[in-house]
Amino acid sequence: MSRPDLTSPAAASTHRAGRREWVGLGLLALPAVLVSMDMTVLHLAVPSLSADLRPTSTELLWIVDIYGFMIAGFLITMGTLGDRIGRRKLLLVGAAAFGVASVLAAFSTTAGMLIAARMLLGVAGATLAPSTLALIRNMFLDPQQRTAAISMWFMSFLAGAAVGPLVGGALLEYFWWGSAFLIGVPVMALLLAAGPFLLPEYRDPTAGRLDLASAAMSLAAVLAVIYGLKQVAADGLALPPILVIAAGVATAVVFVRRQRALSDPLxxxxxxxxxxxxxxxxxxxxxxxxxxxxxxxxxxxxxxxxxxxxxxxxxxxxxxxxxxxxxxxxxxxxxxxxxxxxxxxxxxxxxxxxxxxxxxxxxxxxxxxxxxxxxxxxxxxxxxxxxxxxxxxxxxxxxxxxxxxxxxxxxxxxxxxxxxxxxxxxxxxxxxxxxxxxxxxxxxxxxxxxxxxxxxxxxxxxxxxxxxxxxxxxxxxxxxxxxxxxxxxxxxxxxxxxxxxxxxxxxxxxxQEPLTATPDGDASHGPTSTGADPHGSRSGPA
Incomplete structure (x- = not known):
């Protein structure tokens, strides 16, 4: 069967999003606000949690940035996983994990416990960005509506970063440092309650193979190099951190060679x-x-x-x-x-x-x-x-x-x-x-x-x-x-x-050439495109 021509006016009107899709967009914007807010809120909480948990300088840096490292290490992997098991399912599983990790972080009693909770938050956060963007691309088939929806979604990241200091500062003014992490619990609860009714499910039948070995190597390389650099900053040049850095670099080299050899690289x-x-x-x-x-x-x-x-x-x-x-x-x-x-x-x-x-x-x-x-x-x-x-x-x-x-x-x-x-x-x-x-x-x-x-x-x-x-x-x-x-x-x-x-x-x-609609419903600029991948696979903010 031939595919419908989505460039025709009749098809465009048929595939225009309605009220349900726009309400769903508002729901998808919530985790985007939360992910960016989480980082700026934590910056304000550092002094009070330092006085309570007494972390070392190295532990304090891990508390702050392990979240970003885990997101970076798992973004592409989660994009592939979502294509295989379903974008909505991955989003809801990630939302539940994010809520649980937020509670663990809020009530951490040691620096090590807080680092572990932040690691789980990062893994869960990595499910949110690619899943939300892919769902938006499937909910908004009209190119102009899709462009507006993605722009609104991207602005939600900026809104979270902007209001994070204000919300976090107000919480820390009257409550303990753990309250900064509890912001995510009601947001994720709302997403879990409304998501099954407002968001469609999507799986990519042509999704690539999930290469766990590549994902593990990329994360190990990054964390090893950063760990070594932090130890050098804390204790000066010494053989152990130098060896760790060297191991991270070697792992990165192996990762690159593996990607060149794979038919479907990470x-x-x-x-x-x-x-x-x-x-x-x-x-x-x-x-x-x-x-x-x-x-x-x-x-x-x-x-x-x-x-x-x-x-x-x-x-x-x-x-x-x-x-x-x-x-x-x-x-x-x-x-x-x-x-x-x-x-x-x-x-x-x-x-x-x-x-x-x-x-x-x-x-x-x-x-x-x-x-x-x-x-x-x-x-x-x-x-x-x-x-x-x-x-x-x-x-x-x-x-x-x-x-x-x-x-x-x-x-x-x-x-x-x-x-x-x-x-x-x-x-x-x-x-x-x-x-x-x-x-x-x-x-x-x-x-x-x-x-x-x-x-x-x-x-x-x-x-x-x-x-x-x-x-x-x-x-x-x-x-x-x-x-x-x-x-x-x-x-x-x-x-x-x-x-x-x-x-x-x-x-x-x-x-640049004007935007035109492709048969997949994407906006393109002739030979180059700002349009979305029709399947939204392995993608982050556009």
């Missing part, structure tokens, strides 16, 4: 042969890394150094998000007249200048520098993220947009977690070196170890330390923040030059 490496794709992906990863790192470091600075309450810190984090959202809405209009490479380069340069401002913070009068600098950072990087994703998708053929979007989402999640790990490790290394020199030899051993490890630890044992040492700890943390901001500024300035040079031939939006 990661399509041939996409990286396109220069525009590779450069744009690198820009997206770097942008996510520095945004993750600055959010982690400044949230602690506002509370532990400047002495703001969680609610006050959350309120001061709203202007940077607002600046980023405004510029992100302006950027699509700008690229109609200016080449995207120049706009992306300018955004990276603005963010680099913002980090220069942040690097000038002081230990007792840095609020204007933090707010102004981070506002410049977000105003520069959030448009870069949106435009970079568009360039990535347009750099590949229509049939490969699903794989391209999956790789883009994976690298951005990985970049966000890497930024926290690397910039956090840099800040920790500077802090530990300053505190090691400042602690008197006769300080109580246990208190000295806690003060040397983290600023939160120093705050918790302040009564056991010599007078004025807590001020010294604040200065040491400020030095670490300055070093991380300076390193970010250098990296972004270099990336701005690279992006403006290598992406200079990317055409403006006005020079």
């Amino acid at each position: 990661l399509d490496l041939t996409l990286f042969g396109e220069r525009t794709f590779s450069v744009s992906l690198g820009v997206l990863t770097l942008a996510a890394a520095v945004m993750g790192g600055v959010g982690y470091l400044t949230a602690q600075y506002l509370q532990l150094v400047l002495g703001l309450s969680p609610l006050q810190a959350g309120l001061w984090m709203l202007p940077p998000f607002g600046a980023g959202i405004v510029l992100m809405m302006v950027a699509p209009l700008l690229v109609r007249r200016v080449r995207p490479g120049l706009v992306i380069g300018a955004g990276l340069a603005l963010a680099a200048a913002g980090f220069v401002v942040v690097s000038q913070v002081g230990d007792n009068a840095g609020l204007p520098f933090v707010v102004t600098g981070t506002a410049m950072v977000f105003a520069g990087l959030m448009p870069v993220a949106a435009l970079g994703m568009d360039v990535v998708i347009n750099a590949v053929a229509p049939r490969r947009t699903g794989a391209a979007s999956a790789i883009s989402e994976t690298t951005q999640e990985l970049g966000f977690a890497l930024g926290i790990a690397l910039l956090g490790s840099l800040g920790t290394a500077v802090y530990r070196r300053r505190m090691t020199d400042a602690l008197p030899p006769d300080s109580p051993a246990q208190a000295a170890d806690a003060a040397r490890d983290t600023l939160g630890g120093a705050t918790g044992v302040a009564d056991q330390l010599p007078a004025g040492l807590l001020v010294t700890a604040g200065q040491a943390y400020t030095d670490g923040l300055q070093a991380a901001a300076a390193a970010s500024a250098v990296a972004l300035a270099a990336a701005a030059v690279v992006a403006a040079t290598l992406l200079r031939r990317t055409p403006t939006r006005s020079r």
